[in-house]
Every structure is written in C-alpha cells, then in structure tokens.
Amino acid sequence: MNYISTRGGIAPVPFDQAVMMGLARDGGLLLPQTLPTIDPVLLNAWQTLSYQHLALEVLSLFTGDMPRADLDDLIDRAYSSFRHPQVTPLRQVGGLHILELFHGPTLAFKDVALQLLGNLFEYELKKSGGFMNIIGATSGDTGSAAICGVRGRKGINIFILHPHGRTSPIQALQMTTVTDANVFNIAVRGTFDDAQAIVKTLFNDLDFRDTHHLGAVNSINWARVLAQVVYYIFAYLKLRKSGFESVDFSVPTGNFGDIFAGYVAKRLLPKGCIKRLILAANANDILARFVNQGDYSIAGAVVPTSSPSMDIQIASNFERYLYYLFNEDSDRVKAEMEHFAATGRMDLSGCLEEVRRDFAARAVSEEETIATIRQVYEEHGYLLDPHTAVGVKAAQELKQDRPVVCLATAHPAKFGDAVKKAIGKDVELPPALAGLSTLESRCEVMDADAELIRSYLQQHALL
Numbered sequence: 001m002n003y004i005s006t007r008g009g010i011a012p013v014p015f016d017q018a019v020m021m022g023l024a025r026d027g028g029l030l031l032p033q034t035l036p037t038i039d040p041v042l043l044n045a046w047q048t049l050s051y052q053h054l055a056l057e058v059l060s061l062f063t064g065d066m067p068r069a070d071l072d073d074l075i076d077r078a079y080s081s082f083r084h085p086q087v088t089p090l091r092q093v094g095g096l097h098i099l100e101l102f103h104g105p106t107l108a109f110k111d112v113a114l115q116l117l118g119n120l121f122e123y124e125l126k127k128s129g130g131f132m133n134i135i136g137a138t139s140g141d142t143g144s145a146a147i148c149g150v151r152g153r154k155g156i157n158i159f160i161l162h163p164h165g166r167t168s169p170i171q172a173l174q175m176t177t178v179t180d181a182n183v184f185n186i187a188v189r190g191t192f193d194d195a196q197a198i199v200k201t202l203f204n205d206l207d208f209r210d211t212h213h214l215g216a217v218n219s220i221n222w223a224r225v226l227a228q229v230v231y232y233i234f235a236y237l238k239l240r241k242s243g244f245e246s247v248d249f250s251v252p253t254g255n256f257g258d259i260f261a262g263y264v265a266k267r268l269l270p271k272g273c274i275k276r277l278i279l280a281a282n283a284n285d286i287l288a289r290f291v292n293q294g295d296y297s298i299a300g301a302v303v304p305t306s307s308p309s310m311d312i313q314i315a316s317n318f319e320r321y322l323y324y325l326f327n328e329d330s331d332r333v334k335a336e337m338e339h340f341a342a343t344g345r346m347d348l349s350g351c352l353e354e355v356r357r358d359f360a361a362r363a364v365s366e367e368e369t370i371a372t373i374r375q376v377y378e379e380h381g382y383l384l385d386p387h388t389a390v391g392v393k394a395a396q397e398l399k400q401d402r403p404v405v406c407l408a409t410a411h412p413a414k415f416g417d418a419v420k421k422a423i424g425k426d427v428e429l430p431p432a433l434a435g436l437s438t439l440e441s442r443c444e445v446m447d448a449d450a451e452l453i454r455s456y457l458q459q460h461a462l463l
C-alpha cells in the first residue's frame with residue numbers, strides 16, 4: 001500500500017515514510033493510493049475479535065510490508081495502557097449507544113491514536129537509527145496525549161504549542177507537568193488556529209523540516225486517522241452482533257479528523273453498514289454550515305466554548321475529504337485549497353447532494369450542551385463531558401430509524417467546570433488527574449510568531 005498527496009505533488013511513498021512525513025511535501029495531506037474494501041464474508045468472523053485483534057486486521061490492510069508480528073506487538077503495547085479490557089467499550093445508556101473512547105492514560109479519545117503513534121515512531125526510528133523533533137499544535141487534548149505517547153522515548157523531542165489560557169486548567173496541567181527532558185511545552189498568546197498556522201509554516205519550510213527531521217502528531221498524520229478507523233468498525237460489529245445491519249455515528253467535530261476516520265470506515269465496510277455520519281459542531285460551526293448549506297467559509301473569530309477541543313475554524317483534515325468529494329481530482333483540491341487560503345471561503349453548494357449522502361450536521365449551542373449533560377445525568381445517572389454532549393444532542397435531533405453510536409471523546413472530569421454548571425456538583429477526579437496541580441510544571445509563554453518559535457526550536461531540537 002502506497003500513499004499519495006491530496007494535491008498530487010509527490011511520488012507515492014510506502015506506509016513507514018507516510019507516517020514519518022506527516023504533512024506531504026507539496027503542502028497536501030497523505031492518503032492511501034486506493035482504499036481497500038472489507039469482504040462482507042469476513043464480518044461474521046471479525047464480530048468476535050478483541051479490539052487488539054480487530055486493530056491488527058484493519059491496520060494490516062494499510063501497513064504494506066510491515067511484518068505482522070511487529071504490528072501485533074506495537075498494537076499490544078499501545079493498548080496495554082488502557083484501563084478497560086475492551087479498550088473502547090460500547091455502553092447502552094437509555095436509548096443511546098455511547099462508545100467510550102476515554103479509557104487511555106490522558107482520558108480523551110486521542111490516546112487511541114497517539115499511544116499507537118508513539119510506538120510506531122520508536123519502531124521506525126530504531127529501524128533507521130535516526131531521530132525526530134515532533135512539533136504539534138493542540139486545542140488541549142492532542143497535546144497531552146501526544147506528550148504521553150512519546151515522553152522519555154529515545155531519539156524524539158516533542159514541542160507542543162497550545163493557546164495560552166484557552167485550554168481547560170486540567171488540560172494545561174496534563175501537558176506542563178510532564179517534565180521529561182524531551183518534552184517542551186509552549187503556550188502561545190493567541191488561538192488554536194494561530195498555533196496551528198505556525199506549525200504549518202514550519203512544516204512548509206522544507207529546509208527547516210529536513211534539517212530538524214520534523215515529525216507530526218496532529219491529525220494530519222495518516223497513522224492517527226488509521227488508528228481511529230478501528231473503533232468505528234469495532235462498534236459497528238458489536239451492534240451487528242445484536243442484530244442491527246445498519247448504524248449511524250454521531251461525532252463531535254473540530255479538526256474533521258475523527259469524523260474523517262468514520263468516513264474511511266464507512267468506505268471500507270460494505271455499503272450501508274454505516275449509513276450516516278452525524279457531524280456535531282459547537283458554536284464554531286463552519287463544518288455544520290458546509291454540510292447544511294455547502295458553505296465552507298470562515299465567519300469571524302473563534303468563539304471560546306465549554307468544548308474547547310472543538311473551538312476551531314479551519315479543519316485541517318477537511319482537505320482529505322475534499323479529495324474524495326472531488327473524485328480524487330488533486331488539481332481541483334489544490335485550486336480550492338489555494339482559493340480558501342487566499343479568501344477564507346469555499347463554495348461547495350454544487351456538491352451538496354453528494355455530501356448529504358454521507359453526512360448530516362447540527363451545531364449545538366452552549367445552553368443545549370449544558371442542558372444535555374443535565375438531562376442525561378438526571379434520566380440515566382450517566383455523566384457526559386461537554387464534547388460528548390454536543391454529539392449526543394445532535395444525535396437526539398437527527399436520529400432516524402436505526403441506532404446512533406455517540407462517540408464519547410473525553411472523560412467528564414477533564415471538563416469539570418462545564419459539568420458542574422450542568423449538575424450542580426463537582427465531578428470526582430479519577431486517579432490520573434488527582435494531584436496534578438501539586439506537581440512541578442514547565443512551560444514557555446510566547447507570542448504567536450512563527451519566527452520566535454522557529455528560533456526556540458533551533459535552540460532545543462535534537463540534532
């Protein structure tokens with residue numbers, strides 16, 4: 001399996017290079033040259049597989065010549081850090097199906113991908129004898145999950161930019177209290193989009209990128225998307241075993257990474273297994289406007305909400321979906337992305353029919369988010385985090401005559417303030433979060449200026 005760029009400007013590369021490359025060298029994103037499909041006769045056998053074994057089957061469709069035993073070992077090590085034996089258990093809560101993705105070490109779904117990616121990076125670096133400097137931007141959860149995935153690993157330094165004061169206090173502590181020598185936290189005075197733009201600038205400087213062996217942990221890394229495809233198939237197979245042929249998923253969305261993994265899962269599975277993907281947005285609703293009106297345009301500044309990991313205007317994985325929406329026409333992707341970079345607008349109203357075959361969307365307000373946390377708690381005694389609540393609300397509004405799996409992307413204790421607002425009491429901190437505020441922490445606060453960050457990196461990067 002080889003990988004190409006959404007913008008068509010690179011020669012196809014194998015899986016290991018795609019993982020190490022992160023962003024394609026022509027500024028596009030990497031995708032498999034062809035998407036495999038899963039033979040329907042396999043589904044019965046796959047229904048009984050453990051999460052790890054299913055991951056082995058799904059990932060091996062994409063990993064090319066990596067020995068199966070090596071992949072098996074990487075998967076086992078990645079998911080041994082999860083606190084639940086099923087890794088991502090599917091729970092029934094009243095009429096809802098909740099896919100709990102937060103049993104990893106930092107209590108958000110990003111651990112599912114980043115625990116695997118940390119092991120993959122180490123594996124590839126061992127093979128090549130090289131080193132890498134990871135640079136990434138985070139709206140909160142990616143940073144801690146990425147840091148946790150690579151802390152203390154040989155041959156890797158990690159630089160994580162987060163928007164100063166815009167993550168939850170616990171999210172900031174989860175990053176800044178990791179004081180391993182290879183971990184560098186930078187709080188940028190600006191928004192997540194500012195931080196992300198700096199990362200893109202540094203990546204697109206090919207000299208800088210080559211000299212410093214930059215690596216990506218943002219969801220622009222194909223291996224992250226791939227790791228997330230597994231839990232969609234896992235959840236589908238659970239419901240299939242209970243007699244459902246067809247399901248929907250509701251996905252709280254920011255960077256379009258998680259829901260794009262759902263789109264890949266939809267295309268891998270036989271037609272109709274995953275019927276619709278419900279895109280749930282908060283007040284930052286550019287993606288909901290895209291699905292409902294074909295209008296992908298930046299509208300004003302990012303609005304801070306109680307679901308900060310979705311406070312994003314420019315969804316970095318959207319380009320991957322465009323590639324398929326445009327029937328794999330990379331020239332058109334390139335032209336539209338360049339137009340968007342120049343104007344902040346993309347008119348996709350001509351594609352609406354096609355989009356709405358796969359997606360439905362709803363933007364959920366702050367009031368609705370809090371009310372949903374309260375309602376589900378009062379009716380079922382189950383606590384949702386605000387991101388999950390956005391997805392649950394969208395599912396309640398858009399449900400049709402088949403089950404909807406709501407992705408639970410974070411543990412409620414990570415966003416205790418919002419939860420307290422909803423239910424009037426504090427959430428008990430799980431052991432992974434208790435006591436964080438008493439630990440030593442390390443963080444550099446800097447202006448949102450790519451040149452400042454560049455020189456900081458030059459001083460602290462592995463060489």
Ligand SMILES: *Cc1c(COP(=O)(O)O)cnc(C)c1O
Pocket residue numbers: 108109110141142219252253254255256257258259309310387388409410
């Ligand atoms: C990152 C994150 C999201 C959004 O995921 P994307 O892949 O960016 O769409 C939703 N919820 C939580 C808790 C997150 O950390």
